[in-house]
Amino acid sequence: MNIIRIEETASTNTRLIEMASSGPLEEGTVLLTREQTSGRGQAGNYWESEPGKNLTFSMLLNPDFLNLRQHFLLSEMVSNSIRQVLDQYIDQVTIKWPNDIYFRNKKMAGILIENSILSERITQSVIGIGLNVNQEQFRSDAPNPVSLEQILGSETDPDLLLEALINQLKLNYEKLKAGKTDEIRQFYHDSLYRRNGYHLFSDATGEFLAEINSVADDGVLYLKTRSGEIKPYLFKEVAFVF
Ligand code: BTN
Numbered sequence: 001m002n003i004i005r006i007e008e009t010a011s012t013n014t015r016l017i018e019m020a021s022s023g024p025l026e027e028g029t030v031l032l033t034r035e036q037t038s039g040r041g042q043a044g045n046y047w048e049s050e051p052g053k054n055l056t057f058s059m060l061l062n063p064d065f066l067n068l069r070q071h072f073l074l075s076e077m078v079s080n081s082i083r084q085v086l087d088q089y090i091d092q093v094t095i096k097w098p099n100d101i102y103f104r105n106k107k108m109a110g111i112l113i114e115n116s117i118l119s120e121r122i123t124q125s126v127i128g129i130g131l132n133v134n135q136e137q138f139r140s141d142a143p144n145p146v147s148l149e150q151i152l153g154s155e156t157d158p159d160l161l162l163e164a165l166i167n168q169l170k171l172n173y174e175k176l177k178a179g180k181t182d183e184i185r186q187f188y189h190d191s192l193y194r195r196n197g198y199h200l201f202s203d204a205t206g207e208f209l210a211e212i213n214s215v216a217d218d219g220v221l222y223l224k225t226r227s228g229e230i231k232p233y234l235f236k237e238v239a240f241v242f
Pocket of ligand 1: 039
C-alpha cells in the first residue's frame, strides 16, 4: 500500500492531482493529511475537518477501462465501500444520492471525485474522501454533520478505519475492473437513503411527494410522483426535504 502522509495541505485532491501531473505515480497511491486548510466539497463548498480528528485523504486511480459516460460507477463503488466499512461499526448507514454517506438524517462522509478524460476514457480519477471520525463539534454552517464519535460515544482509531477503507476500495475497484457492474449498481441502489416509500422533495417548482424510482448509469435520479409521473434530476436540481 502506497500511503503518503503529510502534516498539512490545502486540499489532498488538489495536491494529489499536482503530484500525478509532475511524474508517474503508482495507481492506488493514497495521500492523507492531518489538516486541510482549504478542504473542498462538492459544488464549490468548503469541507470542515478539525485537524487530526478525522480522515481526509485522496486515492489515485487510472480507470481507463471506463468510458466517460460510465463515470457514475466510480461514485457508486466509492460510496458502497464507505458504507461497507461503516457497517462494521454502526447500523443505519445509507447513501444519500448522489454520494453523501448518511447516518440516519446526518452526514458522516463526503466524496469529491475529480476525473481527467482523454478520448472519452477516464484516464485518471482522484477520489477524495472526508470521513468524520472523532470530531466532537462542528463549527461551520454545514447543515447536518455527524461523526462516528458522536454516534458511538467513544473514539475510533482513524488508522484502522483508513486501512479497512483502502482494502474495501481496492476490492470494489477490482470488481469494477472485472465488469461486475450490476453487483455495484444493485448494492448502491439497495443502500440509498429514503429508498422506500414516498418522501418530500423540492425542485425549482416547489415541494412535492415522490419515491425514488431509479438512478441511471449516468447518475440521473428518477423520481416517481404520486400521480405516476417519472421525473429526471441532475445533482442540485432536487433536494430532500427534512
Ligand atoms: C462533499 O461536499 O460532500 C465532498 C467532501 C469531500 C471532502 C474530501 S476531504 C479529502 C479530499 N480533499 C478535498 O479537498 N476534498 C476531499
